[in-house]
Amino acid sequence: MTDPAKAPGNAARRRGRPPRTESARTRDRILAAAREEFSAHGYDRTSVRRIAQAAGVDPALVHHYFGTKEQVFAAAVEIAFAPAPGAPDTLAEGPPDAVGERLARFMFGVWENPATRAPLLAILRSALTDDTAAAVFRRLVAEQLTGRVAARLRLPDAELRAELAAAQLVGTAVLRYVIRLEPLASADLEQLVAHVAPVVQRHLTHP
Amino acid sequence: MTDPAKAPGNAARRRGRPPRTESARTRDRILAAAREEFSAHGYDRTSVRRIAQAAGVDPALVHHYFGTKEQVFAAAVEIAFAPAPGAPDTLAEGPPDAVGERLARFMFGVWENPATRAPLLAILRSALTDDTAAAVFRRLVAEQLTGRVAARLRLPDAELRAELAAAQLVGTAVLRYVIRLEPLASADLEQLVAHVAPVVQRHLTHP
Numbered sequence: 362m363t364d365p366a367k368a369p370g371n372a373a374r375r376r377g378r379p380p381r382t383e384s385a386r387t388r389d390r391i392l393a394a395a396r397e398e399f400s401a402h403g404y405d406r407t408s409v410r411r412i413a414q415a416a417g418v419d420p421a422l423v424h425h426y427f428g429t430k431e432q433v434f435a436a437a438v439e440i441a442f443a444p445a446p447g448a449p450d451t452l453a454e455g456p457p458d459a460v461g462e463r464l465a466r467f468m469f470g471v472w473e474n475p476a477t478r479a480p481l482l483a484i485l486r487s488a489l490t491d492d493t494a495a496a497v498f499r500r501l502v503a504e505q506l507t508g509r510v511a512a513r514l515r516l517p518d519a520e521l522r523a524e525l526a527a528a529q530l531v532g533t534a535v536l537r538y539v540i541r542l543e544p545l546a547s548a549d550l551e552q553l554v555a556h557v558a559p560v561v562q563r564h565l566t567h568p
Numbered sequence: 569m570t571d572p573a574k575a576p577g578n579a580a581r582r583r584g585r586p587p588r589t590e591s592a593r594t595r596d597r598i599l600a601a602a603r604e605e606f607s608a609h610g611y612d613r614t615s616v617r618r619i620a621q622a623a624g625v626d627p628a629l630v631h632h633y634f635g636t637k638e639q640v641f642a643a644a645v646e647i648a649f650a651p652a653p654g655a656p657d658t659l660a661e662g663p664p665d666a667v668g669e670r671l672a673r674f675m676f677g678v679w680e681n682p683a684t685r686a687p688l689l690a691i692l693r694s695a696l697t698d699d700t701a702a703a704v705f706r707r708l709v710a711e712q713l714t715g716r717v718a719a720r721l722r723l724p725d726a727e728l729r730a731e732l733a734a735a736q737l738v739g740t741a742v743l744r745y746v747i748r749l750e751p752l753a754s755a756d757l758e759q760l761v762a763h764v765a766p767v768v769q770r771h772l773t774h775p
Contacts (some may be wrong), residue, residue: 528742529767
């Protein structure tokens with residue numbers, strides 16, 4: 362019989378590193394707690410201690426998995442920008458004359474989904490009130506959204522165009538989902554896509 | 569010689585109501601302090617007591633002039649939406665095919681001006697984190713912006729169109745002035761108007 366204290370699982374637990382599947386669950390629980398805390402209280406009023414408490418883990422474990430508060434924030438909100446697994450090219454590939462519609466559907470898709478709406482709200486609220494969170498937002502938008510879209514445009518000012526298209530999408534999301542301005546907040550999704558897609562398209566490809 | 573205690577000015581001061589010009593200065597000082605506090609700390613973390621302290625007045629005077637915290641907030645941010653004196657029709661009147669450019673120039677005008685940028689930042693930050701502030705924002709946008717623009721449109725969905733035009737403007741302001749996404753943040757104003765105006769115009773008047 363092996364000494365239980367020498368079994369790999371126990372040794373790992375003693376070092377504070379749970380086995381792989383448990384580790385993934387713990388990470389997910391920390392990220393979910395982080396999204397909720399950042400969304401409810403904003404970046405500056407959320408601490409690693411508070412996130413750890415909400416996730417039911419030791420603060421050291423949060424630092425172990427993610428590093429600083431800024432890195433927890435980036436990890437917690439990245440899901441809202443990352444393409445869905447298996448659909449990595451939805452935004453930047455496909456017919457160029459339908460890129461506006463693809464971007465509009467992507468934006469409404471993540472905001473209509475409660476699981477991705479929370480991180481988006483967290484990032485928006487935090488980025489508007491805190492410079493560090495704004496820097497994370499800048500990096501994510503550039504890497505995941507405008508950079509990928511602009512890379513495929515053949516026009517001058519490609520980055521500026523991608524950012525102005527993003528402005529239409531971000532502004533629509535803010536007024537519909539956060540401010541809840543009517544009739545925008547209750548408008549039918551297909552009607553909205555019909556209005557927003559041509560404008561995003563125009564930003565990106567109009568000569 | 570009159571009894572100084574009976575002079576009208578002193579009597580007014582004793583009742584806590586300063587004479588008219590001083591009264592206007594006090595109101596302005598309270599509004600400036602309110603804008604600064606709401607902008608720096610958001611709606612929920614700003615109290616009438618805090619605003620009074622920043623303005624160097626008694627909290628009772630803030631209540632006397634403005635009423636509740638919600639009413640102080642509405643008064644403090646209304647300036648950002650109210651048309652400049654003498655130019656009440658800039659947004660809704662003038663040639664219909666230049667309404668997009670007028671709205672774009674109006675938006676960039678208030679954000680480029682430090683005096684009106686502060687109340688806009690205050691309202692945006694607060695509206696994204698607090699339901700009461702969001703309700704004030706909804707009312708101001710509807711009364712001062714989309715309502716006035718929509719009233720002059722002859723197309724179906726006039727209000728929705730006005731709100732989607734506002735979404736482009738709000739989103740552009742957020743990414744340029746708050747998040748400071750590059751190259752948008754440093755882009756030349758005329759270049760931006762050239763990109764944004766046709767899109768706002770399209771929202772409002774494209775059949």
